[in-house]
Amino acid sequence: MEPQPLPQGITAPPNGDPAGHFAALDLGSNSFHLILARRLGQHIQVIDRLREMVRLGTGLRADGTITPEAQQRALETLRRFGDRLRDIPPQHIRAVGTYTLRRGFRAVDFLEQAGQVLGHPIEVISGQEEARLIYRGVSFTLGPPANRRLVFDIGGGSSEIVLGDGIHPICMESLHMGCITYSQRFFRDGRITAKRWQAAETAARLEFQPVAANFRAAGWHEAIGTSGSIRAVAAMVQTLRNTPDIDAAGLADLRDRLIRAGRVDRLNLPDLAAERQQVFAGGAVILSAAFAALGIERMLPCDGALREGLLDELAAGRRGRQDVCNHTAEALSQLYHADRGQASRVCTTALGFLDQLREQWALGQTPDIDALRWAAMLHEIGLAISHSGYHKHGHYLLANGDLAGFSRNTQTLVSLLVRFHRRKIIRREFNVLPPEQRLTALRLTIVLRLAVLLHRARGSEPAPPIQLTATTDGLHMDFPKKGLTLRPLMHADLLEEQALLERAGFALSFGETD
Structure with missing residues (x-):
């Protein structure tokens, strides 16, 4: 995200002054994100971003515990992140956990240990609160829309849909499907077949079914996609079709190519990082189902999401x-x-x-x-x-x-x-x-x-x-x-x-x- 311009007559505080600095941490099921920013007059300038693929969601067990291996990956990442937070005022820091930490109801000890390692308490937020902050993050990044805006985010364990008017969300839903859970459920060995894709898309359509009618009836003027999964799909569609956004035809083309290749790594797409390949099919099939269930014709990718929403609220x-x-x-x-x-x-x-x-x-x-x-x-x-x-x-x-x-x-x-x-x-x-x-x-x-x-x-x-x-x-x-x-x-x-x-x-x- 580009820095916000300074108003006339406003100068930036020294880089070493921590009082005007903020930090927002998004502890997701797939990756952990840290965004650092400073206040410039009435504006906020992002000065650094860190992301580590932790895959905490792969360690979530059915009994609500998290495997020791996944916990260790998370703690090592949080220890590194914590080093960057040492000089920032505690009231300017907010760290939130999403789907996996919501579902990890027997991971209380891990949460306590994670907060100690980070040096800051970790909040676990509901799906609706996650959706609200995602919408705020999009508004922070793109500016508030003139008309209704639909925002869709695919996380590692859940997906959020938000319909908003201006800066205010008016309808929010969090669905139990994500790029990790669907990749593990339908494409665990990496193989992609027409039968597997159809089963995954049908499952996703069933998740959308209870909420899709309300969103379609309300209508919107623009659809925005956030999260690494959607940005990865947008990059692939752009490479394959030379288009800046995602449309239904581009998604269909990507699906057909994935099925013909049989595996993501056989597509020979240099822009797709190896770490993203493991969960790419799960994210792509959820996005395809979203287009069909919600009647989306075109979607613009956006870098802003939950962490930018946290940052904007912190700065307020x-x-x-x-x-x-x-x-x-x-x-x-x-x-x-x-x-x-x-x-x-x-x-x-x-x-x-x-x-x-x-x-x-x-x-x-x-x-x-x-x-x-x-x-x-x-x-x-x-x-x-x-x-x-x-x-x-x-x-x-x-x-x-x-x-x-x-x-x-x-x-x-x-x-x-x-x-x-x-x-x-x-x-x-x-x-x-x-x-x-x-x-x-x-x-x-x-x-x-x-x-x-x-x-x-x-x-x-x-x-x-x-x-x-x-x-x-x-x-x-x-x-x-x-x-x-x-x-x-x-x-x-x-x-x-x-x-x-x-x-x-x-x-x-x-x-x-x-």
């Missing part, structure tokens, strides 16, 4: 990503008809409590605090299903939904806060979080529980002014004089809460000031 600052998460939380609140007044009261009280405890608990400016706000906004969405056990219903909706802007870790944390904002706390359930986050998660849960308890009457009256003090094993609440005496139901609720927290190993005490 923490507020840019927060805005996406806030929009998602607002949309969920409306979808499930949450009582916005009650949510606002609980949120205000919870954040007020947290302000009192921030120094005592040494929380600093941890982004986990945002999770408390989103959980307070959404703690009652389970009521849309049933009042009985509504905290469990809310947890299920949040844990299993596609939440734009949320990493898997943040999504898990918010869902746990909602799950345990009432009734008993099961501490082992917090073990799905990284070890260093579990104590903070428990503390945020208790703050939310207390805020919900104080507003149980659902009235507009504000909560009484309460002073919170952290103790060695819990919290003490100081109410104003007669603050509890005049609220016997609140007092009874607090006694019940005290017993529930004691079972979870957390001490709660309370009283009135003189």
Whole structure:
């Protein structure tokens, strides 16, 4: 991607100044990418790119583990990448894992080790979040479209389709097929036959079937293809037919040549790297199915994808990503008809409590605090299903939904806060979080529980002014004089809460000031 031009009168900061530098890492199923950039006035200039073919997806087992060999390849790459990140501010770095790390649900230890080797935590993002960031990366690279744009990306384990209007995606899907998985499933030994190609394309068409009609009905003015697989196909079509983009005729010609050759390496295409040959057929057949299923006539390849989307969002600052998460939380609140007044009261009280405890608990400016706000906004969405056990219903909706802007870790944390904002706390359930986050998660849960308890009457009256003090094993609440005496139901609720927290190993005490 060419550097963005400097505005009049803007000069570049020194190359050695790390404060204006950013790094985005895309840990895909096929390859790992690192993109480094610096801020130039209001613009972002890419200064370096690194890519290593790790093939993490080839090591994914059916039981959700990743083979030691694949883990070792990944760790060696991350160690090299980590060396390039040493001087960049942590808040200017974002590393995300996609399909293989989503499916590797028993690879928690590997993720922790990978973050230590890299020197930065790794987020695992959902397919929908991956699609959103891919669309943003295309807009960053090509500029926002004047009309509707379709973006298609083929990864190692999944493929993303996004339809957007301007800078905003309006329809996003992530499908369970990628160049590694299809190459292993249909072309494992490297042989390409008409029968194998037909079986692979039929399987891909079946993946598209549930979503294709919606995309075709909406329509678009241009189709953009991202990822190494699509760029490799575009390069082959250009070599074979001397055309700058991909069309259906070019794909058909490429398919016929592959079948006649019987193997990719017999095509004698010097532009196709040996490392790409192993997964080329899987990517090409998925792209062929996409053209047929979606009715694509012509597709332009684009270098920008997930990592450029990460970079653009990083450069926008923490507020840019927060805005996406806030929009998602607002949309969920409306979808499930949450009582916005009650949510606002609980949120205000919870954040007020947290302000009192921030120094005592040494929380600093941890982004986990945002999770408390989103959980307070959404703690009652389970009521849309049933009042009985509504905290469990809310947890299920949040844990299993596609939440734009949320990493898997943040999504898990918010869902746990909602799950345990009432009734008993099961501490082992917090073990799905990284070890260093579990104590903070428990503390945020208790703050939310207390805020919900104080507003149980659902009235507009504000909560009484309460002073919170952290103790060695819990919290003490100081109410104003007669603050509890005049609220016997609140007092009874607090006694019940005290017993529930004691079972979870957390001490709660309370009283009135003189």
